[in-house]
Amino acid sequence: MKLGIVVSEGPYTHQAADTAYHFAKAALDKGHEVPRVFFYHDGVNVATRLSVPPQDERHIQKNWTALAAANDIDMVVCIAAAQRRGILDENEAKRQGKDASNLAEGFRISGLGQLIEMGIECDRMVMFGD
Amino acid sequence: MSDAKKFLYVNRKAPYGTIYALESLEVVLIAAAFEQDVSLAFLDDGVFQLTRDQSTDAIGVKNFSPTFRALGDYEVTKLFVEKESLDERGLDPSDLQEIVWEDEEEDWEEKPSIRIVSRAEMADIMADQDVVLSF
Amino acid sequence: MAYQVNGSTIEADEEGYIVNLDDWSKELAAEIAKAESVEMTENHWKVIDFLRKYYDEFQLAPAVRVLVKNAKKKLGAEIGNSKTLEEMFPKGAAKQGCKIAGLPKPTGCV
Amino acid sequence: MSTLHTVNKSPFGDGALSSCIAHCKAGDGVLLIEDGVYGALAGSAISEAVVACSADVAFYRLEGDVAARGLPGAKLIRQVKPVGYDGFVDLVTEYDRTQSWL
Numbered sequence: 001m002k003l004g005i006v007v008s009e010g011p012y013t014h015q016a017a018d019t020a021y022h023f024a025k026a027a028l029d030k031g032h033e034v035p036r037v038f039f040y041h042d043g044v045n046v047a048t049r050l051s052v053p054p055q056d057e058r059h060i061q062k063n064w065t066a067l068a069a070a071n072d073i074d075m076v077v078c079i080a081a082a083q084r085r086g087i088l089d090e091n092e093a094k095r096q097g098k099d100a101s102n103l104a105e106g107f108r109i110s111g112l113g114q115l116i117e118m119g120i121e122c123d124r125m126v127m128f129g130d
Numbered sequence: 131m132s133d134a135k136k137f138l139y140v141n142r143k144a145p146y147g148t149i150y151a152l153e154s155l156e157v158v159l160i161a162a163a164f165e166q167d168v169s170l171a172f173l174d175d176g177v178f179q180l181t182r183d184q185s186t187d188a189i190g191v192k193n194f195s196p197t198f199r200a201l202g203d204y205e206v207t208k209l210f211v212e213k214e215s216l217d218e219r220g221l222d223p224s225d226l227q228e229i230v231w232e233d234e235e236e237d238w239e240e241k242p243s244i245r246i247v248s249r250a251e252m253a254d255i256m257a258d259q260d261v262v263l264s265f
Numbered sequence: 266m267a268y269q270v271n272g273s274t275i276e277a278d279e280e281g282y283i284v285n286l287d288d289w290s291k292e293l294a295a296e297i298a299k300a301e302s303v304e305m306t307e308n309h310w311k312v313i314d315f316l317r318k319y320y321d322e323f324q325l326a327p328a329v330r331v332l333v334k335n336a337k338k339k340l341g342a343e344i345g346n347s348k349t350l351e352e353m354f355p356k357g358a359a360k361q362g363c364k365i366a367g368l369p370k371p372t373g374c375v
Numbered sequence: 376m377s378t379l380h381t382v383n384k385s386p387f388g389d390g391a392l393s394s395c396i397a398h399c400k401a402g403d404g405v406l407l408i409e410d411g412v413y414g415a416l417a418g419s420a421i422s423e424a425v426v427a428c429s430a431d432v433a434f435y436r437l438e439g440d441v442a443a444r445g446l447p448g449a450k451l452i453r454q455v456k457p458v459g460y461d462g463f464v465d466l467v468t469e470y471d472r473t474q475s476w477l
Binding site for chain 2: 040041111112113116125127129
Binding site for chain 2: 319323324328
């Protein structure tokens with residue numbers, strides 16, 4: 001089956017990004033497809049490459065980046081939510097006149113339409129948030 | 131519309147204290163372009179999103195309550211509000227703002243978008259969906 | 266980037282959207298239009314006026330199809346059709362219209 | 376056509392589990408995850424409602440979250456069945472849709 005996942009809460013503050021990660025891994029291990037993960041609300045903060053957690057803690061962004069690379073997951077960060085919270089790729093940084101970008105590898109910034117499209121195309125959709 | 135999916139946007143949180151209500155509305159406005167069957171559910175504290183006379187000047191936050199009245203333009207015409215949730219909060223349907231849509235097929239007659247439903251009806255509506263998004 | 270109107274400087278972002286929505290005036294709109302190479306006709310002003318009223322009422326810049334539908338109803342079919350609106354605002358009636366009307370920059374969400 | 380509901384909040388500070396139970400239909404499933412697993416405690420203020428609902432709704436608890444919070448097995452409502460993340464995935468595919476009570 002095709003399972004779509006939404007992460008709508010920030011990393012470290014809330015468990016949602018962790019639960020979603022374990023769920024995605026388990027789904028892939030069972031042979032399901034996870035074509036896309038959509039990050040919304042504070043969930044967009046998972047996508048900053050500037051996060052530096054202590055060595056004895058999990059690195060949420062790196063975990064997602066690795067999982068996506070190994071399984072060809074399209075990780076989409078909502079542009080409207082990202083702009084509010086200062087998550088920018090190089091193009092957006094240029095477009096908005098900012099001096100830096102911070103989007104981690106494996107994520108891309110796009111519109112909410114990608115969330116609706118995921119709902120249309122996946123057999124099931126699961127939301128993780130607060 | 132036969133291959134359209136039924137999308138339900140469930141709103142259970144009050145506005146302004148957190149951003150969920152506003153960002154839910156943003157999703158709905160985009161979703162309207164995808165020609166799916168869109169319904170909104172307001173229950174628990176979500177009913178507070180629709181109260182009249184919201185004025186945010188003093189808190190310096192954008193007042194997005196007028197945007198609900200634009201939903202008809204976006205062909206979003208089903209706003210289900212749970213009666214028990216209103217009752218529990220001492221609210222009455224008349225405490226909610228009027229939201230209408232214009233029926234093109236009936237000479238643009240204005241029809242109410244807000245439909246007050248019982249908890250049991252809300253459960254039926256939820257059980258009748260293809261995709262449920264929660265905010 | 267910035268616009269000059271009656272001797273004062275109005276701040277805008279890289280794409281020409283004004284930074285403070287309160288800065289808007291008809292004179293400024295004319296300057297923005299000039300920068301966009303849009304020649305403002307009476308019909309252009311009608312659309313700009315419609316966009317500002319819509320935003321005032323709903324706190325929302327309408328999606329292009331909503332703009333077309335409403336322009337047809339409020340301004341007549343002569344203006345209110347996507348072909349005419351596209352000709353009037355070659356870079357997109359919603360996008361370019363909103364820029365000239367001094368509404369928030371669309372987040373480019375779809 | 377039945378629904379898998381997920382609840383991720385403690386029932387002692389939030390109405391999500393109560394609201395979920397009030398909107399469940401016979402044949403649905405409820406999976407308690409994250410802080411929602413506190414809803415699996417027996418002898419609590421909400422346990423009677425969970426047990427009553429479990430007559431026609433299947434209840435599950437995510438084991439990793441139960442273990443993380445040190446909930447003693449002996450104190451858990453027996454009708455709330457343990458699942459791992461793989462069981463979570465199975466439930467999502469077995470039910471027709473998932474509704475998260477965020």
